[in-house]
Amino acid sequence: MKVLKKSPSGIPLLAEALRSGRLICAPTDTLYGVLGTALDSEAVSKVYRLKGRSPAKPLIVLFDCVESIERYGVDIPQRFKEGLARLYPAPVTVVLPLKKDSPFRTVFSRADIAVRVPDDPFLRTLIARTSPLFAPSANPEGEKPAESCEDCLAYFGGELTWCVEGKPVYGKPSTLVSLLSEQPRLLRSGAVDFSAVVEVLT
Numbered sequence: 001m002k003v004l005k006k007s008p009s010g011i012p013l014l015a016e017a018l019r020s021g022r023l024i025c026a027p028t029d030t031l032y033g034v035l036g037t038a039l040d041s042e043a044v045s046k047v048y049r050l051k052g053r054s055p056a057k058p059l060i061v062l063f064d065c066v067e068s069i070e071r072y073g074v075d076i077p078q079r080f081k082e083g084l085a086r087l088y089p090a091p092v093t094v095v096l097p098l099k100k101d102s103p104f105r106t107v108f109s110r111a112d113i114a115v116r117v118p119d120d121p122f123l124r125t126l127i128a129r130t131s132p133l134f135a136p137s138a139n140p141e142g143e144k145p146a147e148s149c150e151d152c153l154a155y156f157g158g159e160l161t162w163c164v165e166g167k168p169v170y171g172k173p174s175t176l177v178s179l180l181s182e183q184p185r186l187l188r189s190g191a192v193d194f195s196a197v198v199e200v201l202t
Contacts, residue, residue: 001025001158003149006122006166015129017161023047025138025152026126026164028062029091029118030174030191032146033135034160038062041107047134050159052141059134060093060114060174061104064127069115072132073102080179083201088117089124091191093174094184112180120169137173177201 004010006027014024021043023036034050036043038061048055063069066085070076075097076084084094093116098105104113118124127133138146139155146152149163175190177197184201186194 001149001153001156001160001163003163003165006164008122008125010162010164011122011126011129014126014162014164018126018130018133022161023050023159024162024164025146025149025156025160026123026135026162027120027166027168028123028135029089029120029169030172031168032138032148032152034138034156035133035135037130038132038134039103039107044107044134046159047136050156051136051139053136054141058108058110058114059136060116061132062116062118062123062127062135063132064124065117068127068132069096069117072104073099074104074113074115075099077179079182080201087197087200089119090117091119091170091172091174092116092197093176093190095176095178095180095187097180114176116174 018037021040026035034047066088093114095112095114097112138152149165152163170191172191175192176188178185178187184198
């Protein structure tokens, strides 16, 4: 695993690795994450294996903008469209239904997906150069989340191609909210207070 500083100059190298199906470690707006292409079934399988993650536990997928979320067949209910446009980018993850023709139905074998537009310009630029990315926390299940490339190396060794050295923007998990029913429902407390999320969305 090679280390890069968090700089725009490193984006082409990271993008090339991701487009080739490899995994990287990088700070996100929330925590350090293991990043890979969310449309690549092999990359998805690899991150589950590396983390020892239960197949029943879905991955959060990061997008560069709200328009991209819809472009990939994620169904944003009309009642939440304006609110999401106001909310993002933010360390808030929302669960939304998938349209029948969404490629994510094939990759994840699910009818819904957890999505976020991260509050990190570096990460959004990387996503725009590649594709939507999964980004679970950089740690084996049950271990403390990585806080540096040194931690990522200790956990995953040579399984990752690059590690981006830097600091997460918030240093806390995202607030996780379901938008599968008429009103937002809190699934996990996180970086943004749920009441503030509801105020923006509704």
